[in-house]
Amino acid sequence: MSLQGFLRPDGRKGIRNIVVVAYLVECAHHVGRQIISSFDGQEVHLIGFPGCFPNAYAQKMMERLCTHPNIGAVLLLSLGCESFNKFSLSKIIEQSGRPVKTLTIQNDGGTRSTIGAGQTWVREQLADLALYQRVPMDISELIIGTVCGGSDGTSGITGNPAAGRAFDALVAAGATCIFEETGELIGCEEIMADRAVTRELAHELRAAVYKAARYYATLGYGSFAPGNADGGLTTIEEKSMGAYAKSGASPISGMIKPGDIPPKGGLYLMDVVPDGEVRFGFPNISDNAEIVEMIASGSHLVFFITGRGSVSGSAISPVIKICANPDTYRRLEEDMDVDAGRILEGRASLDEVGTEILDLLRAVAGGKPTKSEELGHQEFILTYKSFEPIGPACLPM
């Protein structure tokens, strides 16, 4: 399973070659949007952090995102007075061997001149990146994340277990696979813990789900939207069992938190619920917050399984949308990459759809755009959180 990727100075390889524009406070967002608007259809993406208060999590996330292997060059946009540490971020990007430039609106002449300077710099970077050649890349160098969103009663029967089959094949081939949402694993903690490679890791997995249950109980809502109920899901436990199926059946090698990059191949759970007392609100306010965290942990691409029909894509990494419900697929075919609902109608098996997902993954890794990429989806969201570092039992030896 040989692929082709872009070699970065840190030795990692990317499957896209993107110039990312990153605003460091909402006040610089408009300038960023204007800069990227003149590069429609080219690999120029916009990310950013809206807050003006310092936050270690957001700082780490932006560091990881700006040095992601799919990124070739970074333009940082500062208003000038925000709390975000642009100096440290810029230094880390520079140390990663990528071209980086910081424009500060208060010092660079305001909106128009910053937009102009930004566009000029991005144009130069695109010309440089166009000279990069793809080099052979092994499947074991890939990191793949999986999320589900807009789930319904078909998700846990077709799309999620089919993605699980693909995960099993990827893990067996030495790739790194990440699954998530401890808040959507409530009720699955025991069966999940049984798959941990060590007893200490099993304890960590259980503790992460208990933490999620406490956190959501305090907030008064589970990770469950009215559309889930319309689609036939009755409780968070039921939704969890369906979501859990996308992890496949491989042993669980470790548990990471957002922005931690798995040290070697295998299957990892991402603990997305903040540590400590409840603060800053809901852990992940929408599906894209989860996708961004998967990408910050190095995901080159993301499987997104949907029943009700999400149309989201993402900045930085391609999203492969796997539609669990055949009715939804017929309605939203232009947004869906894989029709897993065929399983429900007896037109395909779980293994056949799993193989189709793997074939598509190889094509997408080689440059084929996903549906959401073709449609220009580049959703991105990053909010406040706080985490303690993971414990020593969380990572494989």
Next chain:
Amino acid sequence: MGPVSLLINIDDPRLLLLADKDNVYVCREDLMQGEPLQIGGEEIVLTKAIQRGHKIARRKIEIGEKVFKYGAPIGSATDTIRPGEHVHVHNVKSDYTPTHYFETPEDAKT
């Protein structure tokens, strides 16, 4: 192993049984009100339309009894549920956090 391995078809191919232990079936397609179903060797007539992906009872479920799907408990019955009856937010509650949903005129009737 993961929770779901195979789709098990039973007497009535419109209904899926995901694990032996389950007391619910999953509807593979939209079912109409008045449609007859084969459940446990008996014919049951649906009193309301049920959408694809929703659940119906495989046997009688008592108040307080756990509801099983994928072979795992997914909540507790808040009412007695007859075989063939729609199993959803109106007669099942989470054992963890309450379910947030919009009450529709259809829910009010049940």
